[in-house]
Amino acid sequence: MKRMMGLLLSLALMTVLAVGCSNNTERQPENTPAENDVEAAAEVKQEEKIHTKVAAPSGAPTLSMIKMFKENPSLGENVEVSYESVKSPDLMASRLMSSEVDIAVVPTNLAANIYNKGIPYQLAASNVWGVLYLVSSEDINDWNDLKGKEIDTIGRGLTPDIVLRYLLSSNGIDPEKDVTLNYLGEATELASAFIAEKSKISVIPEPVLSNVLMKKADTKVVLNLQEEWAKTTNMDSSYPQASLIIRKDIIESYPEFVEAFLKEFEESINWANDYPAEAGIYSEELQTGLNSQVVEKGMERSNIKFVNAIEAKRAIETYLKILLEYSPDIVGGKLPDDDFYFKK
Missing domain, CATH: 3.40.190.10 (Periplasmic binding protein-like II)
Incomplete structure (x- = not known):
């Protein structure tokens, strides 16, 4: 499985200095070659960057992070994020199956499907609640x-x-x-x-x-x-049509980055709802296929809101269970287990 270019390498810093048991008691130099290697490795580690690929299908999923697409906000020192609006569902599924995308907004049933196939993503939040x-x-x-x-x-x-x-x-x-x-x-x-x-x-x-x-x-x-x-x-919400998923190795290796991304994602959703005209302008400028007027008029009916995985779990399970009853293959043949849901 492909691994994201630029992820921080796991460096084993060896600090044990070879001190002989001979009668030679000469003092070691203040800066030994081993110590110099440690310092050099630390400098390399500080300079390395996290390169992250984020993708969303065109339409309401892209609108949920249109502010991030346009402004590319800072998510931490040495973090680089690239954004893509993907028009083909087949292309999105293919990239997820090969782990080419690190963070993505996808149909919730697709998230369950790839998880059930053993592809290591976790659902972090639901963001499109039916359109x-x-x-x-x-x-x-x-x-x-x-x-x-x-x-x-x-x-x-x-x-x-x-x-x-x-x-x-x-x-x-x-x-x-x-x-x-x-x-x-x-x-x-x-x-x-x-x-x-x-x-x-x-x-x-x-x-x-x-x-x-x-x-x-x-x-x-x-x-x-x-x-x-x-x-x-008998739910207090609609069905979670689309959700945000994150590769599990990123969640485990870079919790501060994940926390910053989710915070920015929630703010992007709130901003789009509060400023639909501006969201429409961004959409048009980025050539997402949606003109500004359509976005502005349709935002309220797009039902875009941020609900973290744990709070959305009951709605997700209800939705996936109904899909499973109609078409087992659409969710990967079973309901995903608890590890499917990202817990802060």
């Missing part, structure tokens, strides 16, 4: 009004599909018999179809939804699937 909304150009007031309707959505067999199917079933609607689910390739394709009135009812995620609302004035946000999830599961 799915059922919208319509028709008069839909509740779940019962969906019976007999066609619903366009994305991600067949993936988390958006499972969340929708779970909520339909929990509200007395058979996804196989009472509605017709049509799957499009991606959110932008879904949005285009709805704007062009080729779709009457769709499940559209933020921040794409904001673009739809700006371009199609008669769009009605019928159901907030995050609120429906909380009601259905």
Whole structure:
């Protein structure tokens, strides 16, 4: 498994000086070669840098750390951090499987999946708490009004599909018999179809939804699937759609850096919520694919908030258990054990 370039080497500093047992009692020089080696090694150690790669999928996950992406704040002496917004889910998964990325925001089920495969990451916090909304150009007031309707959505067999199917079933609607689910390739394709009135009812995620609302004035946000999830599961929060994971060797070797990163990450999330217009400007400047107006209007519905792993654990386990029941492979075949959760 690849190891991050520039991690501090574990130096064995040998300080035992060879003093013979002969009758020669001459005093050793004040600076022996061994002592000089120790001093040189210490200087090298001080000069070495921690090079850390941070990645997040485009969309709400990148917005959660957009301030860090733009400002690249200092996280300690001799620490260098590079940030990347990854557009391809397959590319992100590949980099995690090979441990090329040190810290990443990923779908929570992917975090569980790679952990269950023995890839040494720990979940440090959950930061995106669902972005799915059922919208319509028709008069839909509740779940019962969906019976007999066609619903366009994305991600067949993936988390958006499972969340929708779970909520339909929990509200007395058979996804196989009472509605017709049509799957499009991606959110932008879904949005285009709805704007062009080729779709009457769709499940559209933020921040794409904001673009739809700006371009199609008669769009009605019928159901907030995050609120429906909380009601259905009797939770006081939505589902933790995305979470921050950190390589375990970094957690163990550099606790001060990890603490500084998590503090800055939480501040970045709070800043984005407090200053959505500025977050939108940053997003546009960094060419994330989201223009400033879409980010500003969609921030509130993006449900970005920082919850550390221990506080989020119950919500995470509830979410993963439901995903496991629908599709075991999506979480790696089992619920992760307690070591999955980073403890300060």
